[in-house]
Amino acid sequence: MPHNIAILGSTGSIGTQTLDVISRFPERFKATVLAAGSNVEQLIEQAVKFRPSLAIIADESKYARLREALSPLGIETAAGSAALADAMERPDFDTVVTATVGYSGLLPTVRAIRAGKQIALANKETLVVAGELVTRLLRESPVRVIPVDSEHSAIYQCLVGEDPATVEKLIITASGGPFRSFSKEQIESVTPSQALRHPRWNMGAKITIDSATMLNKAFEIIEARWLFDVTPDRIEAVVHPQSIVHSMVEFIDGAVKAQLGIPDMRLPIRYALGDASRLPSSERPLSLTDYAQLTFEKPDPEKFPCLKLAPYALNRGGNAACIINAANEVAVRAFLDEKISFPEIYGTIMRTLDAIPFIQSPTLDDYVETHSAAITFAEQLTGCKIPLR
DSSP: OOEEEEEETTTSHHHHHHHHHHHHOTTTEEEEEEEESSOHHHHHHHHHHHOOSEEEESOGGGHHHHHHHHGGGTOEEEESHHHHHHHTTOSSOSEEEEOOOGGGGHHHHHHHHHTTOEEEEOOTHHHHHHHHHHHHHHHTSSOOEEEOSHHHHHHHHHHTTOOGGGEEEEEEEEOOOTTTTOOHHHHTTOOHHHHTOOSSOOOOHHHHHHHHHTHHHHHHHHHHHHHHTOOGGGEEEEEOTTOOEEEEEEETTSOEEEEEOOSOTHHHHHHHHTTSOOOOOOSOOOOGGGOSOOOOBOOOTTTOGGGGHHHHHHHHOTTHHHHHHHHHHHHHHHHHTTSSOSHHHHHHHHHHHHHSOOOSSOOHHHHHHHHHHHHHHHHHHHTOOOOOO
């Protein structure tokens, strides 16, 4: 029998590549639930092809179109964030691929964990926003989380068969984004079109801008702290422009293990869907002779101050990372809309941190309220409104 899967964010980059993997292994996997944000036409195309039991559109204004197209096919439809969270308790799937962008992944992931679903985690913000809460839920549950992000998948693979007590350090690689070689002065005047030209990965606009500011690397450090139960002082980032070494683990005996591969997200997706087993690939394999050299360098936190937010958030704890994430969602949108400059993304985050009350031990409701308050403040600050998710 095929392994039944729900894909949250099915029309995004990770979602579409997940469906590509599923289509290559129809005897192993079936997409039972597909959920998208607002791209209703692509969701309809996916549902017609893969015939899930349920298709969900988060944007309720698009629901009539979804229902009209899919009801004649016997495909159940729903709309809204509450419907998405409620769907996590359905009995017709056992694995959830959380591939939504930003805060929107938190509530359905929490519901999925409570419902006993296995998690293939591609939404780093879930652990960034509420890492302490989510890891506490996981300790009380048989659920296993297998990361889909290439960096965390690499670390996960390097740790297979190893005693956690022998881990000295986690080393997360970064491409450096489009502005790695820019001076601080050059970075001050970059445009959205420049920031969207990632040198290695093809990603959505939000993630691409996070890569340009290197906030994505700060988020990955925060996520790694919760995924692998490693203290913040034992996690570091290095810039690796070739994006062939996806991350490394250093052990107490001085050995370093690395996972290498071409920049293709289908590799970690296959690994996660296969429940940490390896499935064959028809893609071109990595050939080290194609690369004259693999280089590594220290990131510059003066050029990319968002990197400093990882140690800040982890040392402060509480709802600090939740505030950072919410402010960034607004700031990125404001930058793309040319309402603020590139450096003002960091400035917006810092001003929002100063404005929103700190909560040392937040509940799930506290995280929800913090996110809403930080979004509202950052919107007022930038003059840019985003849908509250």
